Amino acid sequence: MNNVLIKNANIVNEGKILNGDVYIENGFFKEIAPQISAKSPNVQVFDAEGKYLLPGVIDDQVHFREPGLTHKATIETESRAAIAGGITSFIEMPNTNPQTTTIEKLEEKFEIASKTSYANYSFMFGGTNDNLEEILKVDSKNVAGLKLFLGSSTGNMLVDNPEVLEKIFSSTDLVISVHCEDEETIRNNTAIYKEKYGDDIPIELHPIIRSEEACYISSSNAVALAKKTGARLHVFHLSTAKELELFSNKIPLKDKKITAEVCIHHLWFSDEDYKEKGTLIKWNPAVKTSKDRDALFEALLNDKLDVIATDHAPHTKEEKDNVYTKAPSGGPLVQHALPAMLEFYHKDKISLEKIVEKMCHNPAILFQVEKRGYIKEGYCADAVLVDLNAPWTVNTDNIAYKCGWSPFEGTTFKSRITHTFVNGSLVYKNFKFYDVKNGQRLTFDR
Template identity: 50%
Template sequence: MRKLIYGGTIVNEGRTFKGAVVIDNERIAEITENTQPSRGTFGETIDATGCFVLPGMIDTHVHFREPGLEEKATIASESRAAAYGGVTSFVEMPNTNPQTTSLEALNDKFERAERTSHVNYSFFFGATNANAELIKELDIHGIPGVKLFMGASTGNMLVDKRNALENIFSKAAEMNLPVMTHCEDSGIINANMKRAKELYGEDPDITHHHEIRSEEACWQSSRLAVELALKHNTRLHIAHLSTAKELSLLELPGAKDLVTLEAVIAHLYFSNEDYLTKRALIKCNPSVKTVNDRSELRKALMDGRITTIGTDHAPHLLSQKQGGCAKATSGMPFIQFSLVTMLEMVDNGVLTIEKLVELMAHAPAKLFNINERGYLRKGFKADIAIVKPNEPWKLTEDIIQSKCKWSPMQGHEYNWKVVHTFCNGRHILDNDKFDAECRGEKLSFR
């Protein structure tokens, strides 16, 4: 069926213009620069007057908890939340139960997503101290890359042996697969936690979280990751960068050719001052850092040092978010509200809407070589988000689609709203009306 989106302002590939988009079945058939509807017969027309028409967002950093942790979230529930937020594709992390560190576990996730994901999907393969040889068996057209935990966030997925790290970077380079790293030095964190407990008791107040999971812990681990990437000529994507100091790693000789950086909403929106009011709701790893760190990360959005924006969407039960640095679980849900939160930053002058689209749609597609996604182009899959400004609403529990049913932004008043989402040409979200029968597609790469 042919569909027409007309009257809106299109934001795509650095340009903003009035125009129309024609969808033919699952693909974009035409993009025109005019304010009048295109001629022809259409099974559905959407008047986007007063709205902005964007490529569907691509979130390459989420934790959907399935299999093994379905009490927190499922692929079905969190992909639904994604569609409500204008996110049409996601790439999920390997720290589920079982962990995605074998070919069998990886294939199981794809089978689950094929049955239940409402939007497009893929999964990282997780590296361990013992599975580097499996990297050579991966289908480079079916996955974006290898996820490597160089920090104490993930139990036995922590890779802390030098020879294992060397093997992972070497094998990934041979396969031309990027390595995406979580970088925190476990030894530094453990020593900081021990001192904090001696000073403040067994569960130090959450206001000390950024001191325990400190700038130095991030810096030392990220510096090692860059060293390994340069040694093995491996493409490295450092996830959820949280400190200003780590930005300087791009100044190392050769780093700009191999190393890219991701920022996530938590580190761009919050600072350590917010622990006083948000408490453990904003506890995440790496920790939310200082006002200066946040300011420098925001600057890096516009000057190109940060390549992509993700969410690190990580739902937990609200009961698990109680306590301090030792007891409260780290992670927060954000995928449903990532786009509107970044649009708020556009209003506040942090970045332009054209840069937002680059960071959240174009760059993820380019960085991971995702086929036919991330842009509004003739012949590409019709993944589209339509957002409306000056449409105030308050985030209340009944709006939250994530299974955990809480958000660190609860009570916040937004001025932008996602009014329509198209996934592969299907109108999955239409002014809060959701097409629960919609299923996404497996992403393809390279």
């Protein structure tokens, strides 16, 4: 393994931006100082003058579709797209085919990733109404956490038995991550509009069908159950202003028992974009109003929302081009999440330090990821160099997703990810990928 020296970088880390050098040895940050000289002739030197060095992004919610749905994506293709977006670690969801609801199926995924992933990886174990025995076998030091679908599930992963839910919440010390939408509300709303429009329901009605009420009923129930049982709860992809009242910014993240995240699409798009984007921005939970979007952004800044994630969930363009009831929800985001957040920086909506806090530091704190998420001596050397003044436009020639499309197609970003390092190795540089599958299994300090 070549050792690496990054010179003259603006290092964004722990609430500060400092100019200096970073020396990487054997995959770890060895020294961070104002000036460092190359230690030996075989050191790879990068002059970062004018660029910003960020810790590698940790994305706590992705769907990479393997096994079983590999016509949409694979761990190899989407981890490759992730490193192009500065995401060096990911936590992948259990609703694959077969589902990740047994220890055997979980370990099969780890085996695939160990051979094919460009980025560091972990997986959520999936809960069902009848697999508590398997949940209790999960080793919390080696698995990111437990995922429960309290709405919008696939297969048999909807956990809708109140007694089972309480037993799960009471029995595990894993971080319980939840998708919150009330199925009964959604079914009733869908029936109303299906009677009027058939299958071709206007996409603009998506946030009316998957409504604020549906989100709030489910998330408030989950929060109440967590408070009752003392469970460690993390609510995925908040989409409404109303839900924010359920969360607090009164204590540090490391002490919180109930946390929440926001996803890129809920910060970027609003219901005004359905007319242009159609089903390409059909997500569950739905993209809602500009008022909701603004409230989510404010909550991100004031620390009611703890992390930024992608909920990367690709489908083929052909699948997305169907009528409303047949078009699947979800879209690809890992390649464009950090550039999108940097666009908000250019608009003076968020600082670089806050972006790093929410995308790098806080996921590491929340999931207790060992030795990642920071540029610190002794930590694994996951890092991203960013040029804030190198505009580029998203198009089919530079989209890395297997599905070949992006909801950002045609968007010009001012900032470019120029270099991505995973465990000290250069894996990506200016739209060029190196065939270095250097991802490692994440471990957790629990």
